[in-house]
Amino acid sequence: MSTATEKKVERKEFQSTGKMKAVMGKYFTELTQGPEQGKKTAWCTSVGPAELLRALGFNVFFPENHGAMLGASRMATDLIPLANAKGFSPDICSYLTSDIGSYLKGESPLQKMKLPGPPKADVLVFNTNQCRDVKDWFQFYAREWDVPCLGIHSPVGELSEPMIEDVAKQTEALVEPLEEVAGVKLDIDKLREIIDLSRQCTMLWKQVLESAAHRPAPITFFDGTIQMGPAVVLRGTQDAVDYYKLLVDELNQRVANDEAAVEGERFRIYWEGMPIWGKLRDLSTQFMQLQTCVVASTYCNSWIFEDLDPADPFRSMARAYGSIFICRSDDFKELYLQEMFEKFQIDGIVYHDAKTCPNNSNCRYQLPQRLAERTGKPYLIINGDLNDLRLYSEEQTRTNIEAFVEQLAGT
């Protein structure tokens, strides 16, 4: 008789990662030094009109990215209760509660990079395409600092031309008040140039993710959550484009060499729902030990905006940002997921129901069941949260995942 111990596994680092850290470091340094250099700062939701803000010369800060950093560093666990104590319910978005907790305590992961915390906003700009929590989140800071909070109220459901027209008009209507804060007039050619860069970034990011269609996959969902940094905070810049060219080259190399991200890849999984930021490393290790690769996710794919078009800036932004998965109908979601399962040759699906994100996961109206029936692919639902680890059960999740892989293996 011998011991049933787990195999030791190591995540395969990308050579490009060093460059990514430099690019992200530069972004955060410029961002935090902006105010003293007389640069204005705009806070923007992840799928807000970042291109417009950049074209007006703002430094753009993305609080959701900060939220994810608070989750990944597990600082969120100590900070969320501070926001709860101030009247923010423990049941609402834990990015919001982590970020506000971080503000209240004056602690941020940026300090670990020897930078001051997030810069104060001169203006906050939201898009409700993902959820309305972002508006409530931004309004807290608008009251706190007495600065304007502007935004776009997006429709939910299937996009029609009149809806796109409406969102384009709302975006255009932001120009004037934003010019006032920025103290400059919008240069439409500058906007076109930034949209062009944003589109280039998007297309390269798509190539990064699609490389995982190869067997064995050269990149996992867990790698993707780290590699997506520039696509999230630097879209519309040359730095992001340059970085993803480098990464695509490296991935092409891995594909050519059949180099697997997960050694001995046996099964391929699709991840639907938010990442569990504080547990990425543990989950990534567990899947590697199980020789199972999470090859694709809705989350990482949500930063692909193919509709961006420099020739038609406002309408194409409206179309691109109105077509994200989260604000679509169930019919669309079902078709989209089915196509993803086929493209990535998926063996099974893990749905993460994040307790505090009502828009991303607690809105499933039998979709997993319908898709299982239609595709014959088994699924697992795990309960957890993006940032609030009080809502996560380590043992239950570990056992659920292990049992799911056993099921795929037919035992």
Added chain:
Amino acid sequence: MKYFCGIDIGASSTKLVLIDENGQIVAKSIRRSGVNYAEASERCLEEALSAAQVDRSQIAASLSTGYGRDNVPWSDGKRTEIACHGKGAYHYVRDRLTVIDIGAQDSKLIHLDEQGNRINFKMNRKCAAGTGAFLEEIALRLDLPVDRLNGLAENATKDVSLGSFCTVFAATEVLSLIRQGETVENIAKGAFHSVVKRIIEMGAADGQLVMTGGVAAHNPLLVQMVGKAFGQDVFVPPHAQFVGAFGAALFAREESEETG
């Protein structure tokens, strides 16, 4: 004769089963898991070996399951409790079935097809609702040992309900029922009702309904109530509390046959 060992280290107790080459149970042992799983597993093994008059060297293979499945120094392999409860239950039914396992800290619902392949499964959410821990908490409130609940509930005269999801809140509901002069018998049955509700929320029954685990083994009324809620008979395998360990032993036998 060769023997195979299955050990199920649960959050509350450790169960061990020894089977022979024909899959017959030759010994079983159980003890509290405590804080040292390696020690609990060693003690369980020694006890079973001496009961069956089997020497350690005669164990051809062993397999561990349960929360402590990674902590058994002498185990040759491991499987989740989902796999082992399914395996153990299928051994008796050999047909399409649904296993409901109520453990000390979690409940599971497992669907297997006619061949014993798993179709899907579900574990309860993070809390104690619908588990043995819930019943222990209620017994504590009623100042009773947990094994008396079934006998009392059988003498209930009316249905009282505990509405809350949360074990702590349900316990406070018990306090208010006591204050209102409700009988212990009725409250005990109310607690069973609460467990049944949490179980039926987990999913539907498909094929033969099987219940495993200590709660099912010791509470026939609860089993009956689950059956009624699903509208079908429930099969409780022999040694229901040991089905996970038995399934693990069957896996050990199967794997040892495969590897020769």
